[in-house]
Amino acid sequence: MDIAAAGDALAREAARFAALGWMRGTSGNLSVVVDIDPLRIAVTASGKDKGELTATDAVIVDATGRGVAPGGPKPSAEAVFHARIIELTGARAVVHVHHLGAVIAADRFPAGVRIEGLEMLKGIGRGAEDDVVTIPVIPNSQDMHELGDRLAKSYEAATPAVLIARHGLYVWGADLRQARHHTEIVAWVLDYVVQSGGTP
Amino acid sequence: MDIAAAGDALAREAARFAALGWMRGTSGNLSVVVDIDPLRIAVTASGKDKGELTATDAVIVDATGRGVAPGGPKPSAEAVFHARIIELTGARAVVHVHHLGAVIAADRFPAGVRIEGLEMLKGIGRGAEDDVVTIPVIPNSQDMHELGDRLAKSYEAATPAVLIARHGLYVWGADLRQARHHTEIVAWVLDYVVQSGGTP
């Protein structure tokens, strides 16, 4: 994928999530892998309205999340965490949104949101029966390396999502569209858990 | 109705339901009868974003829900259940959505959602007074024949809807527009039941 196409795709996806109310203010960020060797990731630029991005509002970072074009727009600090997710999981696209239900679910279930026997789980590649899914919850940190280490310890390879307490939701997939679908599914499941009012 | 017209109509309806948040990820599916003898049903293709379907994203299945054009796009596994609803009820269109209120209502009222004395019930052809409506709830299954047998035992001819526990909502009608209207009505009634907080 070339950089302009990646920027355009990120802008379109961001506008979708902004319209859902999951990227209020300038919150959240998205990324997509544009090259494998060496690894190059396009990440949305920080500080912009996610409903108004254009194809040029993406920054290219390397496998450590650092910008590779000095003098270009500043990558989000969270680019480091995006890169870590990609390294750990093999994902090609990552979505980070400040979904309200995700933050409330993380408050209620600080040891992880455990859920089983729900058809919707098939949408993230899991089973609707006899398959216990735990969406991990990790404490928030301003240190992206610390956050990455917490993820490394707690993530399940089969579950493409992690909740950061008092912060939001990260979800990933094999491409931007799959990451979008996984995000929508996980958000639905978390809303269900919260609105059902009990333990999941 | 010819196949291209059916595919186009299904895509338009799916985009409406996706915009309402009732077809998150690639969840849910819609169908419409295109021929009676022999029975041919157009069903939305599985695995696609329901907000982005086009006229060619429909699959034709027979009265058992099996695809009639080998090598074409794969019908949703749930096509078997759509076909069964059409056989049992005489409906010409079926809507299946993962409506959050439906799943929560099924959790609370596993023996069926019983409701009476509500003007909105006229929207599914029932009375606003002295007419007790029960929207049946059946346990989920990955076996569409088992699911169909459960529906056969519990559905009311006068109630064009069934809840599948931990899964979602099926609604039907004499054509796609009526199925849409029935779906909107049933979703409103279930939200009312859930948000009222008591027994319906």
Place this chain on the structure above:
Amino acid sequence: MDIAAAGDALAREAARFAALGWMRGTSGNLSVVVDIDPLRIAVTASGKDKGELTATDAVIVDATGRGVAPGGPKPSAEAVFHARIIELTGARAVVHVHHLGAVIAADRFPAGVRIEGLEMLKGIGRGAEDDVVTIPVIPNSQDMHELGDRLAKSYEAATPAVLIARHGLYVWGADLRQARHHTEIVAWVLDYVVQSGGTP
């Protein structure tokens, strides 16, 4: 206002309310006075999707709510109640929506929703201080004359709204735009009452 202009205005307003989720299925109806002497009222035709009305989907009724053009589209049964509101209150436009918060508020406060000391009340011409507003609640009926008599007994001249229990909300104004604004204000106030969780 000529009839075509009235039909067009009703269609545009209906599409707004449908998009808000307040006219699910084919529920709800709108009316606007097109002539005073003799009184002629344009009312939305029944049985149509309120998001898809066109300028020709309006029916002209007289002061009793009966259609004046035999053979034309059927007026909603509720046209009789619209005409009664216009007669009683001098309104020139009436909005009827199945707003979920309205039905829940009517359940909780069957003797009327009493509210005081809320800035939003200025939006229906009342005071934000020292002005007790009661939005009346009347029992539902399928007899529009009975419903009209109930309204006649309970409505307050200064409050352009009535709740029909287990049914929905009627709101009126000096023209369609004011009726829209009154509807939005009353819906907000009722949502506030319901979500605040206590007595208003």
Place this chain on the structure above:
Amino acid sequence: MDIAAAGDALAREAARFAALGWMRGTSGNLSVVVDIDPLRIAVTASGKDKGELTATDAVIVDATGRGVAPGGPKPSAEAVFHARIIELTGARAVVHVHHLGAVIAADRFPAGVRIEGLEMLKGIGRGAEDDVVTIPVIPNSQDMHELGDRLAKSYEAATPAVLIARHGLYVWGADLRQARHHTEIVAWVLDYVVQSGGTP
């Protein structure tokens, strides 16, 4: 910024907030500084649908909130309070919306909404850790000078928002886009506080 550009910018921002349901009826108003010396502020005209403003629906007021063009459209009474916020805080743009969660939060926390340790607070320039934010709550008044005095006593320079009990939310920023982002962040935080169900 010239007056026509200001009117256009205000109309666009108002349409965004109206679409979010935060400016129901004709409620709420926005302002932006167009000149510093002497101070001139463009404020949305009162009594208009905030989803339908045009570039000419703005009124220019001075540092006291009084219209400077006698005979032009009437400024909102609340223009006086907008001017006071600008004077006190140095803001260049002010947003006033009737956000439901804000009014409910003000009811629950009349001494101010205190919140700490939430990533979203970075969106209003505060810290996600070890930084206690209090969004002040002041009683409502119809006297804009009284309301301004209450704000002067309770506002925190580092917190660009105030809740008016039983009324709504004022938020400000260095320009209209920042005021929009601050508003979206504060609204999210208040929804979180309300939906979490406990003390923040």
